[in-house]
Every structure is written in C-alpha cells, then in structure tokens.
Amino acid sequence: MSSRDLVLGRLRAALAAGDPAPVEVPRDYRSEGTLDLDRLVERLTDYRAHVHRVPEAAVADTIADILPAGATIVVPPGLPPAWLPSTVTALVDEGLDNGRIGAADGVVTGAAVAVAETGTVVLDGSPDQGRRVLSLLPDRHVCVLRADQVVATVPQALARLSPHRPLTWISGPSATSDIELNRVEGVHGPRNLHIILLL
Amino acid sequence: MTQTFLGMPATAPPGVGHLRGEEPFPVAARRALADSQLRRNVGHATTTIRAKSGAVIGELPDWEHLRAAGSAIKADVLARLPELLEQLEAKVTQAGGVVHWAADANEANRIVTDLVSATGSDRVIKVKSMATQEIGLNEALADAGIEPVETDLAELIVQLGDDRPSHILVPAIHRNRAEIREIFLRAMPGVDPALTDEPAALAAVARRYLRQTFLSTKVAVSGANFAVAETGTLAVVESEGNGRMCLTLPETLITVMGIEKVVPTWRDLEVFLQLLPRASTGERMNPYTSMWTGVTPGDGPQAFHLVLLDNGRSAVLADEVGRQALHCIRCSACLNVCPVYERTGGHAYGSVYPGPIGAVLSPQLTGVADNASLPYASSLCGACYDACPVKINIPELLVHLRDQVPHPRGESVAMAAAAYTMDRPRLYEAAQRAARLSRLAGRRGRGLPPPLNGWTASRDLPDPPAQTFRDWWAER
Incomplete structure (x- = not known):
C-alpha cells in the first residue's frame, strides 16, 4: 500500500465513525469598504514606508530625490522608461544574475494591487514588476502605485489577484519582532521601502 | 506481536521528532518558575504582544464575524479532508510541482533527505516551520551529512545558542537582547566585539551573516501556512524576508505541510490573512506574504516538492471532540494570554507546541499516555478560547483529554465512594459530621494525610464549616 493510500485511508476511517455534517461558512464579515487613500498613506507610514504623492509626470524627479546621483538600479523589463531619472543607471532585468541584482542600490517596480486598510502593496510578477528576486535583494525598493490599483480591504485585493501568478504581499520594509517583540525594521529584505502614489 | 491495521488512524511514532517531553510538565514547570530571568523575559514579551494585538483587533468591526468564518472553514476542511487533499495534489501536480505523502515523521524525514541528496547539495536553508520542528528534520538532515541553516532570526538565535524554541511565533522569546548579543559573539564568526545589544544592530549582524548563505544554497525547506485546494497555491507569511529568500533564490524548494493546513478555496484566504497577523504578531499585516502555485518558468525555484504530513493528525481527526485542535493556524495568541505559559515559558511543555494549544494538540498527536501531564497544564480560565x-x-478539550488520562486507582475509588455517599442523604449527613470533627484534628492548609496527600499537594482543602446548611435548616 502506498503512503498516499495509507494516509487517505486513515483519514476516511477517522471520519467514518461520526460522519461530520456539511458545514456552511458564514460570510457576513465585510467584503468591501470605502476607499480612502489617506488611510493607505497613514497605514504605510505607520509601518515605516516612505510615501510620496505626486502626479505621474513627476515620478522621475521623485526617484531622483530618493536615489543618490550615480546610483545603479535594477528595473523590470516592462517598467515605463519615463519613470526613470537620467541621474541613475538603470539595468533592465533580462536575466541579470543575483550578484548584480544584490549589488544594485535600488529597484523600481510597479504594483498589482494595494490594500488601504492594512498598508499593503502586492506584486504579481507582471512585466512592470518583474521576477520576485528583483524586489528582494536590493536594499531600497521604490514602488510606483496608481490610485486605481488601491482597494479598501483584503477580500477586494484577493478578488483582483490571480492565484496562478507568484504573489508577494509587502507591508512596510523587512522587519522582525524576534528581539523582545519590538518591531525592528531591516533584516533580510529591502530596508527602505518608498511608495510613489500617483495623483 | 502487535499488528498494525493499515488505514486505521495512527498517532505520531516515538523516538523521532519533538512532540514528547523528557519529564512531566509539573517537574519542568517547577524548574522554569525558579528562573527569574526567564519569567521576566517571557512576561515582558507576552504583555507587549497582548497590547499590540488587542489594538489592531479593535480596529476591525467584524472581528467576531471573521472568527466565526475562520472556524467554519476549518470545520469544513476537516469534514472533507481526504477529497481536499486529493484536489490539492492534482492542482499542484498540474502546476509543475511534485506531491509526496508522509505517514509519519520518519517517512517525511526520509523523503526530504532523499530529495536533498538527489540535488547533490550538502546544505539547505530553512524558513521557520513548526512541522519540520515537529518531525525533527534538522537532526535527520544532519545525520545524513546535510547542514540545515535556520534563517528566521529567532530560529537562528535558538540554533546558534544550541537551545530549543519556546514559543510558536517567537522561538527565542525566552532570550533578551543582552543574551542574544552574547550568543552572536560566541557563535558567529567575525562579529565585531563592539556590537551593541540594540535590536537593529543585532538584526544587521544576522543580515550580513546569512546573505552569502542565501545566495549560494541550492535547496530550501519551508513549511506552509495555507494551501488552497482549488488552485494548488501555497502561502507563507513572515516578517524578515528570509522566507522570500528561501522561496525565491534556490533551485529546489521542498515544502513540508501538515495535512490540516489545506483550505478549500482561494477566497478563504481573505479570512485567514485578516485573522492571522492580527492575532499573531499584532500587526494589520505581516511585512511579507509569499504565494506560489507550482513552478513559474523563469521566476523562483524550478523544482517544487510538497510533502503532505500525517504524523498523528489522522488520530486527532478520529476524535470528534478533539479534532477541533486541527483548526489551529499557529498564531500563538493562546500562549500570549495564558497565565500558565506566562510563568513557565515554553520549554516546560516538552513538545514544540507549547502553551494551551500544545497542551491539547501534543497529547492527541502522540496519544494521551505519552503526554499525560499536559492536559493539566492549565487553570481552565478560558482566556485561550x-x-x-x-x-x-x-x-473543553483539556477537560475532554483529562478524562482520557490514565488515573491512579486510588483516585477513582475515592471518587466512586464520594458519588455513593452523595447519592444517600443520611450517609452524606454522617460524612459532614465526620468532616466537622476534622476541624479538631489540625489547622487548615496541612492537607490530607497519606496516601491522599497527593490530592492536596496542589489544592487547598476547604475548611469544613462550623455548622452545615442541613444543621442550620433543621434548627429552624
């Protein structure tokens, strides 16, 4: 007998004694909420992300302010070129090795969805967000977010996302609570998270 | 010879993993209580997290509705566990993953060790995972010449300190910053002795120490917080980014998951992603959550193995009352509110699952006889519920399990005698008179004489009243 059959057999035997009744899941929790961009900003800031609210035309200037002149950044292949300032060198990821990604001063990505209530942005690997490793190794992550990508609640975010894409939910910079349960920003992921929210 | 009936629910085998303590809870607890530094560290941590968690739970007007939904989803999962696991297996396979079934800890360890050996790697990076702690995977890998590197900061502190985890969420909760600095200076090569005990400085040291290991290790082992049957999606929630490193950088990813972690639908995640961080770390959302479905060409590990672990869970499922322990999402909220845990810390429970949930889960996974003291490691105050x-x-589970613990013969004889007496009014009256006489025998607090002193060792014997209700009534 295979272990698969053994385990499934055990589980069926365990349930056979008192066949449990079908369970109805009550879904009377809030599915939707009122969208409030100020709340998103407040929640992002609360978890030590830096938020910049600018019109799309000002994205490049904003990034130029965030990254020191002469910085090298990595970007996914589908990032709008107009977002990039001329003060930095941008390496487009067409198979960059991890060493070069890790040595970069920063990364600029788009986003798939953001959740106002929890201060979360979600990346789904679309061309303007790229491979997961891109937003992981550099110490500074700049994420450009359109207002129409923001939803109020977690259920609304899940409804917009595809489970068939690799998803990374990001709520503030890398942090740990492992030392005396104090939240400390900055362990393995990017220690600086900048969100540029387009007006 | 004992015959094993194939297909019958089975408890976790002894001799492997970390579900059984070396000594009964009261013995271990007594030693823990004498450690004032431990009590201060644990007390400080649980107080902090209770306040944080309470505040963010208070922000949600529908918290009770989410709890009800979470509980119902888990009940539904258990009722349909075999079919959901088959569905999960099909979806993961369809997405390019390979699914393995492990009847117990030994088999899971063997599967993982063989998979790592097949890659030729002699080192794995690990994301904090209760399931792999439970089965003693690190020991099994080490025995096979494979070095397991724990990458969660607290697990690293535990591993470098040659210590044991004491909390589900914060395994090094029993260590304060000064102790952590000492451990890093002692066990990490090349650490500057000028290192301070500032948490940020300690975290930065761990970041430098592990970065090269992340980049050069070809295999990672993780647990899973959730697995969605209808899509084959796995989810890991974490804080530091060590999880993202392990789930993204290596060529091969091996995920070991207790079979009760499956949820039916994608939508079900909307409930648990709200419940878990707020109940666990007291955050609106944990810094990072990774979700992946099988293998994504060009992004992340190109080989993905999912190991589905029974190791006693089928035995828990077989108990109609006890099976609700399998609802657990490992948030550790029950530890942080427990007056017993707060004073003893996690090690006293013996198992990797400490606190109230450990007191009901460990005995069921191993069989009650192997963890007979744990159902008593509680005052039944109900804060955990x-x-x-x-x-x-x-x-409810604690009481249910106490009923299954083998009781000393003397106790059942005494209880039977008490029941007989209470059923017979005249006899009861006579017993009350006799009890009153005992007032003459000595001061309160001395307890009962042997062999009944075991009963009063941890219980106060009530003072018999000078006049019973019956006497008072008779005089009126």
Missing part, C-alpha cells in the same frame, strides 16, 4: 482566532474551545 477567547483569544483564539479560529475559536478552538481549548478548555
């Missing part, structure tokens, strides 16, 4: 985001009625 109130705190549980999936509404596990832990006090």
Whole structure:
C-alpha cells in the first residue's frame, strides 16, 4: 500500500465513525469598504514606508530625490522608461544574475494591487514588476502605485489577484519582532521601502 | 506481536521528532518558575504582544464575524479532508510541482533527505516551520551529512545558542537582547566585539551573516501556512524576508505541510490573512506574504516538492471532540494570554507546541499516555478560547483529554465512594459530621494525610464549616 493510500485511508476511517455534517461558512464579515487613500498613506507610514504623492509626470524627479546621483538600479523589463531619472543607471532585468541584482542600490517596480486598510502593496510578477528576486535583494525598493490599483480591504485585493501568478504581499520594509517583540525594521529584505502614489 | 491495521488512524511514532517531553510538565514547570530571568523575559514579551494585538483587533468591526468564518472553514476542511487533499495534489501536480505523502515523521524525514541528496547539495536553508520542528528534520538532515541553516532570526538565535524554541511565533522569546548579543559573539564568526545589544544592530549582524548563505544554497525547506485546494497555491507569511529568500533564490524548494493546513478555496484566504497577523504578531499585516502555485518558468525555484504530513493528525481527526485542535493556524495568541505559559515559558511543555494549544494538540498527536501531564497544564480560565482566532474551545478539550488520562486507582475509588455517599442523604449527613470533627484534628492548609496527600499537594482543602446548611435548616 502506498503512503498516499495509507494516509487517505486513515483519514476516511477517522471520519467514518461520526460522519461530520456539511458545514456552511458564514460570510457576513465585510467584503468591501470605502476607499480612502489617506488611510493607505497613514497605514504605510505607520509601518515605516516612505510615501510620496505626486502626479505621474513627476515620478522621475521623485526617484531622483530618493536615489543618490550615480546610483545603479535594477528595473523590470516592462517598467515605463519615463519613470526613470537620467541621474541613475538603470539595468533592465533580462536575466541579470543575483550578484548584480544584490549589488544594485535600488529597484523600481510597479504594483498589482494595494490594500488601504492594512498598508499593503502586492506584486504579481507582471512585466512592470518583474521576477520576485528583483524586489528582494536590493536594499531600497521604490514602488510606483496608481490610485486605481488601491482597494479598501483584503477580500477586494484577493478578488483582483490571480492565484496562478507568484504573489508577494509587502507591508512596510523587512522587519522582525524576534528581539523582545519590538518591531525592528531591516533584516533580510529591502530596508527602505518608498511608495510613489500617483495623483 | 502487535499488528498494525493499515488505514486505521495512527498517532505520531516515538523516538523521532519533538512532540514528547523528557519529564512531566509539573517537574519542568517547577524548574522554569525558579528562573527569574526567564519569567521576566517571557512576561515582558507576552504583555507587549497582548497590547499590540488587542489594538489592531479593535480596529476591525467584524472581528467576531471573521472568527466565526475562520472556524467554519476549518470545520469544513476537516469534514472533507481526504477529497481536499486529493484536489490539492492534482492542482499542484498540474502546476509543475511534485506531491509526496508522509505517514509519519520518519517517512517525511526520509523523503526530504532523499530529495536533498538527489540535488547533490550538502546544505539547505530553512524558513521557520513548526512541522519540520515537529518531525525533527534538522537532526535527520544532519545525520545524513546535510547542514540545515535556520534563517528566521529567532530560529537562528535558538540554533546558534544550541537551545530549543519556546514559543510558536517567537522561538527565542525566552532570550533578551543582552543574551542574544552574547550568543552572536560566541557563535558567529567575525562579529565585531563592539556590537551593541540594540535590536537593529543585532538584526544587521544576522543580515550580513546569512546573505552569502542565501545566495549560494541550492535547496530550501519551508513549511506552509495555507494551501488552497482549488488552485494548488501555497502561502507563507513572515516578517524578515528570509522566507522570500528561501522561496525565491534556490533551485529546489521542498515544502513540508501538515495535512490540516489545506483550505478549500482561494477566497478563504481573505479570512485567514485578516485573522492571522492580527492575532499573531499584532500587526494589520505581516511585512511579507509569499504565494506560489507550482513552478513559474523563469521566476523562483524550478523544482517544487510538497510533502503532505500525517504524523498523528489522522488520530486527532478520529476524535470528534478533539479534532477541533486541527483548526489551529499557529498564531500563538493562546500562549500570549495564558497565565500558565506566562510563568513557565515554553520549554516546560516538552513538545514544540507549547502553551494551551500544545497542551491539547501534543497529547492527541502522540496519544494521551505519552503526554499525560499536559492536559493539566492549565487553570481552565478560558482566556485561550477567547483569544483564539479560529475559536478552538481549548478548555473543553483539556477537560475532554483529562478524562482520557490514565488515573491512579486510588483516585477513582475515592471518587466512586464520594458519588455513593452523595447519592444517600443520611450517609452524606454522617460524612459532614465526620468532616466537622476534622476541624479538631489540625489547622487548615496541612492537607490530607497519606496516601491522599497527593490530592492536596496542589489544592487547598476547604475548611469544613462550623455548622452545615442541613444543621442550620433543621434548627429552624
């Protein structure tokens, strides 16, 4: 007998004694909420992300302010070129090795969805967000977010996302609570998270 | 010879993993209580997290509705567990993953060790995972010449300190910053002795120490917080980014998952992603959550193995009352509110699952006889039930399990005698008179004479009243 059959057999035997009744899941929790961009900003800031609210035309200037002149950044292949300032060198990821990604001063990505209530942005690997490793190794992550990508609640975010894409939910910079349960920003992921929210 | 009936629910085998303590809870607890530094560290941590968690739970007007939904989803999962696992297996396979079934810890360890050996790697990076702690995977890998590197900061502190985890969420909760600095200076090569005990400085040291290991290791082992049957999606929630490193950088990813972690639908995640971080770390959302479905060409590990672990869970499922312990999402809220845990810390429970949930889960996974003292490691105050985001009625389970613990013969004889007496009014009256006489025998607090002193060792014997209700009534 295979272990698969053994385990499934055990589980069926365990349930056979008192066949449990079908369970109805009550879904009377809030599915939707009122969208409030100020709340998103407040929640992002609360978890030590830096938020910049600018019109799309000002994205490049904003990034130029965030990254020191002469910085090298990595970007996914589908990032709008107009977002990039001329003060930095941008390496487009067409198979960059991890060493070069890790040595970069920063990364600029788009986003798939953001959740106002929890201060979360979600990346789904679309061309303007790229491979997961891109937003992981550099110490500074700049994420450009359109207002129409923001939803109020977690259920609304899940409804917009595809489970068939690799998803990374990001709520503030890398942090740990492992030392005396104090939240400390900055362990393995990017220690600086900048969100540029387009007006 | 004992015959094993194939297909019958089975408990976790002894001799492997970390579900059984070396000594009964009261013995271990007594030693822990004498450690004032431990009590200060644990007390400080649990107080901090209770306040944080309470504040963010208070922000949600529908918290109770989410709890009810979470509990119902888990009940539904258990009722349909075999079919959901088959569905999960099909979906993961369809997405390019390979699914393995492990009847117990030994088999899971063997599967993982063989998979790592097949890659030729002699080192794995690990994301904090209760399931792999439970089965003693690190020991099994080490025996096979494979070095397991724990990458969660607290697990690293535990591993470098040659210590044991004491909390589900914060395994090094029993260590304060000064102790952590000492451990890093002692065990990490090349650490500057000028290192301070500032948490940020300690975290930065861990970041430097592990970065090269992340980049050069070809295999990672993780647990899973959730697995979605309808899509084959796995989810890991974490804080530091070590999880993202392990789930993204290596060529091969091996995920070991207790079979109760499956949820039916994608939508079900909307409940648990709200419940878990708020109940666990007291955050609106944990810094990072990774979700992946099989293999994504060009992004992340190109080989993905999912190991589905029974190791006693089928035996828990077989108990109609006890099975609700399988609702647990490992948030550790019950630890943080427990007056017993707060004073003893996690090691006293012996198992990797400490606190109230450990007191009901460990004995069921191993069989009650192997963890007979744990159902008593509670005052039955009920705070754990109130705190549980999936509404596990832990006090009910504790009482249920106490009933299954083998009781000393003397106790059942005494209880039978008491029941007989209470059934017979005249006899009861006579017993009350006799009890009153005992007032003459000595001061309160001395307890009963042997062999009944075991009963009063941890209980106050009530003072018999000078006049019973019956006497008072008779005089009127």
